[in-house]
Amino acid sequence: MQIAAAEVGPRGIVVGIDLAETEPFENENVIAIQGDLEDPEVCERILESLGGDPADVVLCDAAPKLTGVRERDRAAEERILEAVAAALPRLLRAGGDLLVKILDGPEAQEVDRRIRKSFEKAKTVKSAATRKGSSERYLLARGYRPSVD
Ligand SMILES: C[S@@+](CC[C@H](N)C(=O)[O-])C[C@H]1O[C@@H](n2cnc3c(N)ncnc32)[C@H](O)[C@@H]1O
Numbered sequence: 757m758q759i760a761a762a763e764v765g766p767r768g769i770v771v772g773i774d775l776a777e778t779e780p781f782e783n784e785n786v787i788a789i790q791g792d793l794e795d796p797e798v799c800e801r802i803l804e805s806l807g808g809d810p811a812d813v814v815l816c817d818a819a820p821k822l823t824g825v826r827e828r829d830r831a832a833e834e835r836i837l838e839a840v841a842a843a844l845p846r847l848l849r850a851g852g853d854l855l856v857k858i859l860d861g862p863e864a865q866e867v868d869r870r871i872r873k874s875f876e877k878a879k880t881v882k883s884a885a886t887r888k889g890s891s892e893r894y895l896l897a898r899g900y901r902p903s904v905d
Pocket residue numbers: 757773774775776791792793794817818819820821836
């Protein structure tokens with residue numbers, strides 16, 4: 757959120773959401789919501805904070821708390837990605853961009869494939885900060901086409 761705030765400058769708005777409480781930001785244009793992105797009402801709160809207009813960019817680096825039980829962890833990751841996919845028609849403007857973290861697995865790949873279809877172009881990117889051996893990658897999708905949802 758700090759980096760996004762620096763990118764958009766004082767005239768942009770950054771709305772962040774996390775299950776955990778976030779330290780308050782000094783800038784008025786940075787709004788932190790404590791909530792569950794899987795809750796559809798939270799989507800409405802984000803939209804309200806944006807002043808009713810969908811965002812230019814959606815960034816998601818949410819990740820489930822891993823239990824070590826593979827099926828459970830994959831299901832939790834799938835729920836996060838499904839929630840992001842479900843929120844896009846409300847939260848992202850046509851032509852907007854998405855960057856979403858993916859912890860790879862068959863379920864995640866299925867949602868990834870579906871999300872890609874709603875964008876003009878999409879690719880997988882890796883972060884230098886990702887630990888070696890991690891299944892973490894990012895889907896960078898540009899040019900949202902809401903009608904294809
Ligand atoms: C890798 S951390 C990133 C946190 C923060 N963006 C940062 O860069 O420090 C993943 C975050 O996803 C959050 N998270 C996991 N599931 C979530 C959910 N369903 N709704 C909202 N946040 C969630 C966790 O609380 C955790 O803080």
